[in-house]
Amino acid sequence: MYDVVIIGAGVSGCASARELSRFDLNICVVEMEEDVCCGTSKANSAIVHAGFDAKPGSLKAKLNVEGSKMMEKLSRELDFHYKKNGSLVVCINESERDNLNKLYERGIQNGVKDLRIIERDELIALEPNISDHAVAALYAPTGAIVCPFGMNIAFAENAAANGVEFRFDTKVIGVEKKENRWVVQTNQGEIETKYVVNAAGVYADVFHNMVSAKKIHITPRRGDYCLLDRSVEGFVTHTIFQLPGQFGKGVLVTPTVHGNTLIGPTAVDIEDKEGTNTTQQGIDELTEKAGNTVKNLPMRQVITSFAGLRAHEDSGEFIIEELEDAKGFIDCAGIASPGLSSAPAIGKMVASIIRDLTDAKERDNFITTRKGILDPKVLSKEEYAALIQEKPEYGNIICRCEMITEGEIMDAIHRPLGAKSLDGVKRRTRAGMGRCQAGFCSPKTMEILARERGVDPSEITKSGGESKLIVGVNKDRL
């Protein structure tokens, strides 16, 4: 029997697993997909909000500011990409200046540091492509960007290194209290545990409602995004938000930590918890709304579009607590925006709830740091040459757009919780994430995956399940 079973290997579940692994606890993360970071955590704005947005006094405001403060140090300890690029909330209409001031006040109340309002001249100096209509902006130097896959995978790998067990392709179908333990029923059999952490993203209401009479309701709120090629790197350098107002909420335009430019999201409430399809309407809306804050948007440089689902709970608040009528069942639900920014603080909070319940002792052999996949591009020429001599696979470029070597892909496959699919390799190494969108490298990556995993290429998938890349061999049915 486990001490803790965490449902969901997204960023909240993995952050919780990592924080809980500090303690002398037997922990298991169950995930219905084939990998970590497959739901909401993989498709979002990839930003660390400064924290001026949430309602003062709310859990969202508290954890956002806390998470944002923890992020930089954590990114060094766990080796994921993070950059404090600063954010700007742009006011495009003089009549809405009051709202800008209110947002500033709210930020101050929430404890956001270094906030100030800047006027058009300074704004243009910071962002030359800002809209001609921009009049002023709220500048938050503590706003940042992060690699969402990198952070999620880092939490998971570090948790695994500290003894947390991960079970993939394991779909929870029921949760039941039996005497002094919980029985988690899955498609792979039953799992017994003392505590359950419900970090199931858009499905968190399903599991909550299985055990509690006090129902919650999560609406998947779909957001479409467009990603632009690195060739327009520098189009904006700060994260540009539009001031919510008479022109609606607007969309953000932001650089990513890897030099792309990201535009999004839309916000459409849907029923389908798997409804991650983009729509023409959404893509058109993005183009139009992004034009409110920036000009000359190079939409011809779009290399992909995608949609993510925010887990919006009816209350609009994060729900992180032990359920009153289901002792030992801890919700980590309604983690919509700013969930990614808050993740480090969410992990801490979940861990402290369980620590208080169990009196678990801290382990003295906790491994605090984790090393990511070696990026040879950061090496000096001499170091790189030495690396290739020792490991020739680092001299073989597989993804020509992002210049990813066979060595990095092999590392991604063989490390703990390694990549099993093309998307798994992509999220860990960026192979296939560039401008040709895996046109050239997918056959090669398939071959490497099959070779390194010792399976037939027909078993290699795009993202697990039935997402097979090839269906047979030539003329097999003729």
Add this chain to the structure above:
Amino acid sequence: MLNYDIVIVGGGPAGLAAAVSAKRNGAESILVLERDKELGGILNQCIHNGFGLHTFKEELTGPEYAQRFIDQLLEENIAYKLNTMVLDISQDKVVTAMNRQEGILEIQAKAIVLAMGCRERSRGALNIPGYRPAGVYSAGTAQRLVNMEGYLPGREVVILGSGDIGLIMARRMTLEGAKVKVVAELLPYSGGLKRNIVQCLDDFGIPLKLSHTVVDIKGKERVEGIVLAKVDENKKPIPGTEEFYSCDTLLLSCGLIPENELSRELGVEMSPVTSGPLVNESLETNVEGVFACGNVLHVHDLVDFVSQEAQAAGKNAAEYVMYGKKEGGQDIPIVTTQGVRYTVPKTMNLQRMEEKHVIRFRVGDVYKNCYVSVYLNDERIIHRRRPVVAPGEMEQVELKKEQLMAYPALQEITVKIEEE
């Protein structure tokens, strides 16, 4: 640091022809750098025939056509490196490359020929809405899987785009046992060669739907179907015309993009029309001693013309290495108007031009019973009747040096389409 007179980036049809030509025109030390495991480039996966009609007066398959040039390269004892990726080209012509055996290589060249080819426009660049399941392939990726690896990427196929690779793949997938349900084309005409429409679609009864596009992709893990819709004259889908096709695969053949990341980093000036370098009559870019040819310069339909163009680039690179840049003469701009989208080259220097110099270009629309006209200043010197010109087929005209030399105060050369 290695030293070569000419470094050629890319060992596909353009790189091979440029290398052989450079050697035969006097260059001594030439190095071809190829990122794949064999020479020949994309031709290796083009196992259909129809290559070489112009060059060899016979129908070869892609690999056969490539082999002819590879044989010439070997006969000429030209050096080459496989599995070698060029990382950077500096202004002073130091090429940085990398492979497994030698690690990071630095090569000082006197001249460089860019021959990196092109890539396919992806689903993402087309911004097709819908899910992102497995089973959406660019046609060339599917071609590689089928023709080089022997794997079938799907059994029920819809193809978007009627470019040549799409048409060829419609036939290939059919021959390998898949059912190709339809080929859809956004434009009111096909971007492919006429002979391919007949031989790859008509002969197999595969319907071609012009003015149609994919508006939705269904299926969360693997493609389960797509929705086609008719588009209006502005290429916008017309509501109410949606039609569902059940399929497990969507192949995309929606245009090729020259792979000029290295060129851009080097500071080569680009044409917004071709996405390739702007070159003069010698196929030389704005960076002196750096030449370009083949699909990295502009996307071709026929490999024969790639070879011809590359031979010119190789010869010019050799002459540059041996004699330096021939100075003097004026760079006359070639102006395009009335249906002509671009020309290669973009300028013509009368001192450096050949006795007979080929200008290649593409038109922006289909024109019937028209004329291809060339003007020197205001005087028309070529007025060639064409029953039909189309964006899918590259056009060319030949300029004669003596004719241009004879023209007093030549300011500009204009290429245009004139209708009756």
